[in-house]
Amino acid sequence: MTTPFRHRDTGPIRPVADADIDVPEDLTVGQVAALVGVSVRTLHHWDEIGLVRPSGRTPADYRVYSGGDVARIHRVLVYRELGIHLAEVARLLDDPEVDEVAHLRRQRELLTDRISHLHEMVSAVDRMLEAKQMGRPLTPQEQSEIFGTEWRPDWAEEAERRWGDTPQWTQFQQRTAAMSRKERQQARADGETLNADLAAAKRLGVRAGSAEADVLAERHRAMISQAYDCTYSMQVCLARMYVEDARFTAFYEEIEPGLAAWLRQVIEANARSHGVDPDTATWQ
Template sequence: MRDAEAVTQDPEATGSPTGDELLTVGAASSLIGVSVRTLHHWDHIGLVGPSGRTSTGYRLYSADDVARIHRVLIYRELGFSLTEVGKILDDPSVNESAHLEKQRKLLAERIDHLQQMVCAVDQMMEARAVNKKLTPQEQNEIFGQDWNPEYQREAEERWGDTHQWEQSQQRAAGMSKDDWQRTKAQSDQLNQELAQAARDGIEPGSEQANQLAEQHRASIGQFYDCTHSMQVCLATMYTQDPRFTEYYDTLEPGLADWLYRAVAENARANGVDPDNATWE
């Protein structure tokens, strides 16, 4: 066997130990990616000691020492304390191969979980990158000249402390300009269908009217979870707030009242008393 001192005359020698070649603590630190201070500490507590020393006192690590260090790092990554790691490595009754196989499985599961988290973060970053709050010009482009920023502030004053408001803000934050344009087109189409139904004398409570009421509730559900009771509260506002009444009645005279009755009868069919509807 070659003399250890002769192999490591240079205390900064580097490279991976092969056969009887030994590494200084600095070389082992660089090779494995742990600090010299850590290796000193592990030596001090008896967790990983060097196989030899030079005549000047430098620690010398063999291939077996390096392998033990790697095993320590694996167990530490899995959350074991240094004391627990030492017991595992030094217990002759432990089947280390079987133990490492089990830990490999746990590591693979952890990696999979972390990858899922990375994907979730990527999606959040993408949503934030894609979504820029609409500028006033974009709001006018999408919603028309009737758009008034005061509507947003008024809605926040009325519902800002509700769970539905929080939901609507979160969902809106993930919408791009194209999403808003698509939503506006769908809303316009629904309003035309509602106006046509009122024009044709479709009776609230009929199957067709109930279907339209559900489509109306689904359009609200894009932004927050809207119950039948909440929908009645909104439809009531359409008949009580002159601005909403004017908007719907411009599409078809009497549409605001027709929409309220359609929503109320559909809610009744779903077990909600429209006369006692609450925001829940």
């Protein structure tokens, strides 16, 4: 027996193979509507346009549907489910020159191709969901939403080369991948605000080790910790990179001349106050 399918508007539709069997004669429009899963209004419309007209009448002169009429309705539903306009459906059903069986076979082939394509799309979505949950790498656009338009993709490559085998890198991938676009944009805004505050403090002559400088160092570490758990020792390693890697130095120099070196001093002084020796600090 053919498997039933559901029409987008009308609910379950019985298969065409069942249309010519066990269908009582002289069904009212309401009975047919309940039987095939369409509205009474739809059946009235099909009657008005001549697509499916009830062929019988009761003694009281009410129009009723025969088994053959119901079979025609099922064929209409199949064609409509395939996306064929009602005018074309009427031509297919009424033109004796049309090979309806051959046409249905062709439509079945098209449906099979569509189902195969949809299965491929489902698989692609599944892969995207898995990547999102597992923490796949950020796209360049997503990176810029977090780190700003000045962010360069090779910085992420450098970070992966240095720390790709660490738990922190895994955290970074997972946490940033799970961020919504709004959260990424907020992280970028927070970073820009912090950089502006760092530059302002440097211009004002805030000294490393002061209470104000320590607050800024803690804000910097908290910002990094949104992506992965950043210890004081790790923060010192980052600050060291800001000075030793020309690409990072240029980034901070553009914000404020001398900012990279000043930020390193601030971070190292704060780490020292928490028992970390900047000279021997490692990624741990």
